[in-house]
Amino acid sequence: MDFISTRGEAPALGFCDALLAGLARDGGLYLPKTWPKFSKREIKALRGKSYQEVAFAVLKPFVDGEIADDALRQMINDAYATFRHPAVAPLVQTGPNSYILELFHGTTLAFKDVAMQLLGRLMDHVLRARGRRATIVGATSGDTGGAAIDAFAGLANVDIFILFPHGKVSPVQQRQMTTSKADNVHAVAVEGNFDDCQNLVKAMFNHVAFRDEVALSGVNSINWARIMAQVVYYFTASLSLGGPDRKISFTVPTGNFGDIFAGYVAREMGLPIDKLVIATNDNDILARTLKTGRYEMKGVKATTSPSMDIQISSNFERLLFEVSGRNAGEIRSQMASLGQSGAFEIKPDAMKEIKKVFRAGRATEKDVAKTIKETLKATGYLLDPHTACGVAVAAKHEKPQSPMVTLATAHPAKFPAAVKSASGIDPALPTWLSDLMDREERFDILANDLSVVEKFIRTHARAGR
Ligand SMILES: Cc1ncc(COP(=O)(O)O)c(C=O)c1O
Numbered sequence: 001m002d003f004i005s006t007r008g009e010a011p012a013l014g015f016c017d018a019l020l021a022g023l024a025r026d027g028g029l030y031l032p033k034t035w036p037k038f039s040k041r042e043i044k045a046l047r048g049k050s051y052q053e054v055a056f057a058v059l060k061p062f063v064d065g066e067i068a069d070d071a072l073r074q075m076i077n078d079a080y081a082t083f084r085h086p087a088v089a090p091l092v093q094t095g096p097n098s099y100i101l102e103l104f105h106g107t108t109l110a111f112k113d114v115a116m117q118l119l120g121r122l123m124d125h126v127l128r129a130r131g132r133r134a135t136i137v138g139a140t141s142g143d144t145g146g147a148a149i150d151a152f153a154g155l156a157n158v159d160i161f162i163l164f165p166h167g168k169v170s171p172v173q174q175r176q177m178t179t180s181k182a183d184n185v186h187a188v189a190v191e192g193n194f195d196d197c198q199n200l201v202k203a204m205f206n207h208v209a210f211r212d213e214v215a216l217s218g219v220n221s222i223n224w225a226r227i228m229a230q231v232v233y234y235f236t237a238s239l240s241l242g243g244p245d246r247k248i249s250f251t252v253p254t255g256n257f258g259d260i261f262a263g264y265v266a267r268e269m270g271l272p273i274d275k276l277v278i279a280t281n282d283n284d285i286l287a288r289t290l291k292t293g294r295y296e297m298k299g300v301k302a303t304t305s306p307s308m309d310i311q312i313s314s315n316f317e318r319l320l321f322e323v324s325g326r327n328a329g330e331i332r333s334q335m336a337s338l339g340q341s342g343a344f345e346i347k348p349d350a351m352k353e354i355k356k357v358f359r360a361g362r363a364t365e366k367d368v369a370k371t372i373k374e375t376l377k378a379t380g381y382l383l384d385p386h387t388a389c390g391v392a393v394a395a396k397h398e399k400p401q402s403p404m405v406t407l408a409t410a411h412p413a414k415f416p417a418a419v420k421s422a423s424g425i426d427p428a429l430p431t432w433l434s435d436l437m438d439r440e441e442r443f444d445i446l447a448n449d450l451s452v453v454e455k456f457i458r459t460h461a462r463a464g465r
């Protein structure tokens with residue numbers, strides 16, 4: 001299978017090359033040239049299968065023989081053996097037709113582990129097969145960084161640099177990034193916000209000489225393989241609730257649009273999904289865009305769901321590409337306008353397509369605290385603030401006849417201060433992280449300056465030497 005760039009000016013790549021490339025050379029994001037389709041009968045055949053078996057079936061058409069089936073199966077099994085729940089992503093019923101899809105049973109307690117544990121193994125496999133090294137640079141608002149460090153720490157062919165916004169992640173998130181003892185891990189606090197970190201990463205990818213010099217690779221959801229791995233749990237959730245004979249809706253706490261775009265991909269592959277509901281916190285650029293057809297940046301506000309404090313929502317570009325009829329020229333002009341004026345317009349036909357599938361809503365800080373408190377009282381279930389954004393928005397979009405699944409993207413113990421203030425409960429970290437706050441930290445603080453960050457990476461990366 002070929003993967004093409006949303007900006008139409010980079011060469012099409014096969015799976016392994018797209019995996020190592022991360023961002024396309026024209027600044028675009030890779031997508032499969034065509035969507036693999038599953039018939040209702042093929043989806044039904046996945047009923048009763050384990051998460052790992054469903055993952056193999058869903059991922060195989062994308063990998064398309066570039067990795068041998070046995071090796072792919074082994075990597076899937078190893079990746080999900082790290083999860084503390086046998087179902088990997090269990091569903092919990094919280095109302096007559098309301099469900100929570102728990103995606104936080106991995107090592108770092110966030111949904112990022114689902115894709116990252118597999119991505120680490122896939123990249124290691126391909127790099128070793130090719131006798132190559134890579135320098136991975138990632139941006140994080142808190143969860144991607146910890147998950148990536150956990151998945152890539154100690155890998156011989158990789159150096160990993162994670163840029164996080166200094167002082168803007170939770171103390172648990174920070175420690176998950178700064179207490180690794182592995183020599184190939186570099187946690188970097190940038191004097192800026194998440195969008196600054198992400199802009200630095202994209203600028204490094206667009207700086208071709210630097211990209212080639214250090215053999216740059218990416219693990220943010222700009223990397224297609226991240227999205228691909230996240231498609232799987234839409235299938236398993238649907239299968240558990242009577243899919244494909246029933247349409248299911250999903251509400252997704254959204255920032256960089258990767259997780260919800262994976263739901264769109266599942267739908268394109270044939271999974272009967274009714275609506276995909278975008279849940280934002282006070283950083284509501286996506287909710288505003290769905291209302292107005294204009295994507296317009298207005299500054300980032302710090303919230304109790306810091307991982308969603310984002311306004312440059314990278315994967316929205318993938319959706320724009322799809323709904324514009326894969327018109328790369330239009331994407332180039334929209335992204336140029338975003339760079340120049342911080343805004344762009346979406347054409348009415350494209351908005352019509354978006355609205356066929358997507359709905360959106362915002363949860364204010366008050367809504368988040370109230371939802372944590374009331375959900376606990378009504379059901380005994382303790383939400384983290386990101387999932388609470390989802391639950392608050394889902395409540396406005398539930399329909400009696402079709403199940404609504406809200407994605408639980410993080411464990412409440414990652415955000416103890418916000419959870420305690422809303423619920424009175426101080427959620428404990430699981431045993432394997434119980435000493436996290438006592439571990440010694442190691443990180444560098446750098447200015448939000450491309451040349452400073454590139455110099456730091458050049459000095460510490462081993463690839464290209
Ligand atoms: C806990 C949590 N919830 C939700 C999100 C938003 O996910 P996405 O960026 O894929 O939209 C993130 C970060 O991305 C996160 O870490």
Ligand SMILES: N[C@@H](CCOP(=O)(O)O)C(=O)O
Nearest residue numbers: 140141142143144220221307
């Ligand atoms: N919320 C994310 C932001 C980065 O998103 P990604 O899915 O593109 O890696 C985080 O926790 O870092």
